[in-house]
Amino acid sequence: MTRPLLEIRGVETFYGHNQALHGVDLDVREGEIVTMIGANGAGKSTLMMTICGVNKATRGSIHFDGKPIHLIPPHEIIRLGISLSPEGRRIFPRMTVFENLQLGTAAIGPAHFDEDVQKIFALFPILERRQSQRAGTLSGGEQQMLAIGRALMGRPRLLLLDEPSLGLAPLIARQIFDTLRELNKSQGLTVFLVEQNANHALKLAAKGHVLVNGRITLSGTGEELLTHPDVKAAYLGGGAH
Amino acid sequence: MTQSHNDRSQDFGQALPGIIKRSLFTVAIAAIIFVPTLLLRTQASQATNTLFILYRWEFFAIGCAFILLWRVIYEIRAWQNAHGPRKVSARPQAQENRFAPYVGPVLLIAAILMPFMPFTDRYILDIGILIITYVMLGWGLQIVVGLAGLLDLGYVAFYAVGAYSYALLAEHFGFGFWICLPLAGVFAATWGVILGFPVLRLRGDYLAIVTLAFGEIIRVVLLNWRDFTGGSNGLSNIPRPSFFGIPFSQGPDGFAATFGLEFSSLQRMGFLYFLILALALLTFYISSRLRKLPMGRAWEALREDEIACRSLGLNTINTKLSAFAIGAMFGGFAGSFFAAKQAFISPESFNFMESATILAIVVLGGMSSQLGVVFSSIAMVGGIEALRQLQFLKAIFGNDFDPSSLRLLFFGLAMVIVMLWRPRGFVSSRVPTVFFREKKSVGSSMISQGRG
Numbered sequence: 001m002t003r004p005l006l007e008i009r010g011v012e013t014f015y016g017h018n019q020a021l022h023g024v025d026l027d028v029r030e031g032e033i034v035t036m037i038g039a040n041g042a043g044k045s046t047l048m049m050t051i052c053g054v055n056k057a058t059r060g061s062i063h064f065d066g067k068p069i070h071l072i073p074p075h076e077i078i079r080l081g082i083s084l085s086p087e088g089r090r091i092f093p094r095m096t097v098f099e100n101l102q103l104g105t106a107a108i109g110p111a112h113f114d115e116d117v118q119k120i121f122a123l124f125p126i127l128e129r130r131q132s133q134r135a136g137t138l139s140g141g142e143q144q145m146l147a148i149g150r151a152l153m154g155r156p157r158l159l160l161l162d163e164p165s166l167g168l169a170p171l172i173a174r175q176i177f178d179t180l181r182e183l184n185k186s187q188g189l190t191v192f193l194v195e196q197n198a199n200h201a202l203k204l205a206a207k208g209h210v211l212v213n214g215r216i217t218l219s220g221t222g223e224e225l226l227t228h229p230d231v232k233a234a235y236l237g238g239g240a241h
Numbered sequence: 242m243t244q245s246h247n248d249r250s251q252d253f254g255q256a257l258p259g260i261i262k263r264s265l266f267t268v269a270i271a272a273i274i275f276v277p278t279l280l281l282r283t284q285a286s287q288a289t290n291t292l293f294i295l296y297r298w299e300f301f302a303i304g305c306a307f308i309l310l311w312r313v314i315y316e317i318r319a320w321q322n323a324h325g326p327r328k329v330s331a332r333p334q335a336q337e338n339r340f341a342p343y344v345g346p347v348l349l350i351a352a353i354l355m356p357f358m359p360f361t362d363r364y365i366l367d368i369g370i371l372i373i374t375y376v377m378l379g380w381g382l383q384i385v386v387g388l389a390g391l392l393d394l395g396y397v398a399f400y401a402v403g404a405y406s407y408a409l410l411a412e413h414f415g416f417g418f419w420i421c422l423p424l425a426g427v428f429a430a431t432w433g434v435i436l437g438f439p440v441l442r443l444r445g446d447y448l449a450i451v452t453l454a455f456g457e458i459i460r461v462v463l464l465n466w467r468d469f470t471g472g473s474n475g476l477s478n479i480p481r482p483s484f485f486g487i488p489f490s491q492g493p494d495g496f497a498a499t500f501g502l503e504f505s506s507l508q509r510m511g512f513l514y515f516l517i518l519a520l521a522l523l524t525f526y527i528s529s530r531l532r533k534l535p536m537g538r539a540w541e542a543l544r545e546d547e548i549a550c551r552s553l554g555l556n557t558i559n560t561k562l563s564a565f566a567i568g569a570m571f572g573g574f575a576g577s578f579f580a581a582k583q584a585f586i587s588p589e590s591f592n593f594m595e596s597a598t599i600l601a602i603v604v605l606g607g608m609s610s611q612l613g614v615v616f617s618s619i620a621m622v623g624g625i626e627a628l629r630q631l632q633f634l635k636a637i638f639g640n641d642f643d644p645s646s647l648r649l650l651f652f653g654l655a656m657v658i659v660m661l662w663r664p665r666g667f668v669s670s671r672v673p674t675v676f677f678r679e680k681k682s683v684g685s686s687m688i689s690q691g692r693g
């Protein structure tokens with residue numbers, strides 16, 4: 001088997017003296033959707049930020065497409081083809097939707113801008129209608145679409161999504177997950193998704209991992225985890241038979 | 242309609258006793274405060290060598306009347322807000338004044354014509370130069386504070402670096418103004434980067450404290466490094482700028498003789514005026530171009546959300562340093578102009594008050610509006626000068642009254658009023674720098690710039 005697109009080995013990340021990740025091992029293969037579920041404070045977002053180089057791994061290694069990326073600054077990592085849609089969306093509220101999308105090309109430069117922005121508008125037609133509106137005036141779902149669109153503007157080979165369903169109505173969340181499935185099918189986009197909404201995420205993903213207190217405690221296919229009693233008890237709310 | 246109108250006046254009739262009661266209560270409290278502050282004043286009598294109390298009823302009455310007026314207006318507005326017809330919140334686009342696009346050009350034409358007006362004398366030219374200098378400094382600081390969102394309380398340091406680099410280069414190497422101007426910009430930008438590096442990880446209050454300290458450090462160094470900077474004596478005999486090599490002197494090589502004019506010291510003033518106007522316009526041009534380039538948008542994004550910037554792969558180090566460097570560069574240009582105009586500089590001119598004034602100009606004008614900076618400079622600098630002209634107040638308050646002594650009071654009052662009514666500055670709307678489709682004529686050119 002070929003080497004995975006993203007290869008995480010024994011990653012440990014600290015905030016000061018507090019250890020957030022205790023040796024995480026994880027593979028994401030090209031064309032896969034991989035999800036990681038976990039409770040608040042399990043270290044999900046820390047892992048995302050560590051992949052992007054915003055937080056630095058104290059120990060362990062992260063390889064992207066065979067290249068070690070745990071030692072290089074974020075803007076160089078992003079340029080290699082990783083995009084992050086961060087937790088809480090973090091769009092630029094006082095700038096327009098269009099400007100937000102333009103900032104998505106910060107790492108790769110605007111060479112494909114026109115072409116890519118049309119793709120984003122085709123994917124999320126609402127963004128085209130809202131393009132000259134300030135991003136802060138969008139609804140939560142629209143903001144999440146913008147955050148994903150902005151991440152896609154960086155032409156990622158690997159899209160990292162940090163809790164895209166956070167604070168969204170179930171219907172909107174489903175719409176976003178459907179879009180992700182569609183992107184994965186039609187364009188072969190590799191997605192690594194971190195979620196608390198275990199049900200949605202595990203249905204979408206080929207592979208899933210459960211993160212507890214900075215350690216991966218369970219791994220398996222999405223279906224396996226959906227039916228696993230521990231996962232059911234802890235994350236799907238259906239534990240008590 | 243009339244029915245509801247009657248209802249409203251009845252409502253107001255019911256509210257009136259409360260309004261009167263609260264207003265009188267406010268005045269009573271104000272009066273208590275005003276007794277020691279406005280009414281009573283101790284004065285030493287030279288003749289009898291005793292202290293006696295001066296009753297200043299006129300100050301007291303004006304203070305109380307002012308408070309009463311303010312409270313009544315406040316009450317009426319509050320009543321209107323509660324009972325008046327509900328205001329439909331207009332969309333910002335709809336509010337946009339249709340004269341807005343002409344304000345800038347009209348101001349520019351006025352600025353160009355001003356020196357040729359018959360009423361223009363040395364004093365007015367001087368104020369004009371001062372205002373435009375502050376406009377330029379405001380535009381420079383706006384890049385750092387307004388666009389990149391890095392609160393810089395030590396901007397005057399770069400102004401000082403620019404001024405001293407011209408003065409020292411002229412003194413030691415005999416360089417002229419036109420060589421020193423770009424060099425001053427380069428030096429100031431270098432200092433901007435030097436300041437930028439240690440504060441890369443700081444934001445908000447912490448950044449403000451460090452920049453404040455930086456401004457003071459530069460001033461204290463200038464004050465104490467006597468053999469290099471002249472210490473508190475400053476540097477004098479700084480050469481004046483020439484008209485591209487032709488000096489403004491009375492001799493046969495002078496400006497007046499060369500152009501067949503009668504010699505007048507106003508010619509030099511006029512030249513300085515146009516020089517600073519040109520420098521300010523250069524600042525305007527460069528900073529408004531930068532806004533539309535990816536660099537400017539990166540600054541704004543940095544102001545909005547630094548984590549998001551980093552996760553998008555924006556090089557935040559370069560972005561911050563470039564904001565500091567470019568902002569500082571304009572400060573340096575303005576500084577070398579200041580040195581050239583004054584022919585004398587000392588650390589006194591670069592104290593914290595200057596930084597505060599420039600920052601106030603940017604904040605009052607609206608953090609991201611270039612036109613707002615012009616208005617607030619005129620209001621702040623021109624307004625303070627205008628206070629000197631209020632000599633007629635002496636007729637009311639007696640000959641000892643010096644209106645310009647009240648300038649800090651007005652300064653504070655103006656700031657409070659602006660922050661109450663226009664909390665985001667005079668011109669608060671942010672104009673997007675790129676469009677797509679909807680404004681096609683603008684859009685296509687902007688997008689191609691974006692690729693630059």
